[in-house]
Amino acid sequence: MFHVEHLQGKCSTWNIRLNIDFLMACGYKKAMAHIISITNQKGGVGKTTSSISLSTALAKSGVDVLLIDADSQFNTTSGLNAQNNRTFYDFLWSEGPDFSSYVQATKYPTLSLIGADPRLSGLEFEWSGLDQNKHILKRKMELIEKNYDFIFIDCPPSLGLLTVNALVASKFFIVPLQCEYYALEGLSLLLNTACTIKENLNPDLTLQGILLTMFDSRNTLSHKVVEQVRLHFKNKVFQTVIPRNVRLSEAPSHGIPISDYAPDSSGALAYNKLAEELIERLNFKKAFKENVLQ
Ligand SMILES: Nc1ncnc2c1ncn2[C@@H]1O[C@H](COP(=O)(O)OP(=O)(O)OP(=O)(O)O)[C@@H](O)[C@H]1O
Numbered sequence: 161m162f163h164v165e166h167l168q169g170k171c172s173t174w175n176i177r178l179n180i181d182f183l184m185a186c187g188y189k190k191a192m193a194h195i196i197s198i199t200n201q202k203g204g205v206g207k208t209t210s211s212i213s214l215s216t217a218l219a220k221s222g223v224d225v226l227l228i229d230a231d232s233q234f235n236t237t238s239g240l241n242a243q244n245n246r247t248f249y250d251f252l253w254s255e256g257p258d259f260s261s262y263v264q265a266t267k268y269p270t271l272s273l274i275g276a277d278p279r280l281s282g283l284e285f286e287w288s289g290l291d292q293n294k295h296i297l298k299r300k301m302e303l304i305e306k307n308y309d310f311i312f313i314d315c316p317p318s319l320g321l322l323t324v325n326a327l328v329a330s331k332f333f334i335v336p337l338q339c340e341y342y343a344l345e346g347l348s349l350l351l352n353t354a355c356t357i358k359e360n361l362n363p364d365l366t367l368q369g370i371l372l373t374m375f376d377s378r379n380t381l382s383h384k385v386v387e388q389v390r391l392h393f394k395n396k397v398f399q400t401v402i403p404r405n406v407r408l409s410e411a412p413s414h415g416i417p418i419s420d421y422a423p424d425s426s427g428a429l430a431y432n433k434l435a436e437e438l439i440e441r442l443n444f445k446k447a448f449k450e451n452v453l454q
């Protein structure tokens with residue numbers, strides 16, 4: 161029914177409220193950021209909602225997060241009510257090591273943003289003749305990754321050069337999958353593309369998890385999608401499932417993340433849980449402790 165056979169294997173509460181001041185006082189030094197692309201070439205599956213909500217949930221716990229809007233639709237940028245003359249487009253074309261003017265503060269002290277603008281849609285063409293045009297973002301990341309604990313990249317709905325750049329620059333990728341009939345359509349292409357990138361361009365690239373989104377408990381089909389996806393992808397599927405929640409769809413029009421717009425909503429609570437699960441999966445708590453002890 162969901163055409164999952166061909167997807168198989170080409171490649172093979174802890175409380176997150178960390179006391180950063182205490183860790184700093186103990187001599188905590190930042191390691192390299194966990195760079196995570198949130199990607200699916202299928203449109204409207206929850207990439208942007210997950211990018212904003214997960215980044216905010218982590219940042220509110222005191223973790224330093226940079227969120228990059230890599231989509232010319234700039235939904236992440238407007239979802240955080242951010243404006244900056246200098247955007248991701250300018251950052252990608254910039255020369256020299258100074259990146260600070262492209263990074264925008266948000267109302268959360270530990271969440272920074274590099275925003276997007278429509279010029280990104282012309283980048284594929286503009287980059288087409290450049291050497292090493294799949295590594296442009298990776299080279300930029302080397303300048304900034306020491307400044308953050310997490311860097312999330314909200315990818316556009318395509319497998320074009322920007323998404324390839326994001327995957328070449330990332331250690332992990334998360335694939336939001338909408339709990340609906342065509343959920344798995346295109347997933348094999350995405351996973352095969354990621355495999356090719358892993359084999360040829362970025363050996364570190366790892367699927368961190370498939371994130372089931374817009375789950376409707378009253379809908380039998382939603383349950384079937386969850387069942388099928390878990391059956392085939394097993395522990396590569398996040399335990400946390402994001403429910404369909406109208407508050408999540410309202411929040412962007414107010415330019416406010418769900419954690420502030422409706423902190424007690426089922427959507428906000430699910431993204432808090434996802435943040436905790438991600439921290440656990442990455443063993444991030446341990447990394448913090450080891451750093452303190454060094
Ligand atoms: N869990 C949810 N419950 C209800 N609405 C949701 C949920 N997640 C996302 N939405 C809504 O669904 C629409 C698509 O979500 P979103 O923009 O996050 O997807 P996307 O994958 O980033 O889309 P695109 O491919 O266009 O970038 C938006 O209107 C968003 O507000």
Ligand SMILES: [Mg+2]
Pocket residue numbers: 207208209231235314315
């Ligand atoms: Mg989006």
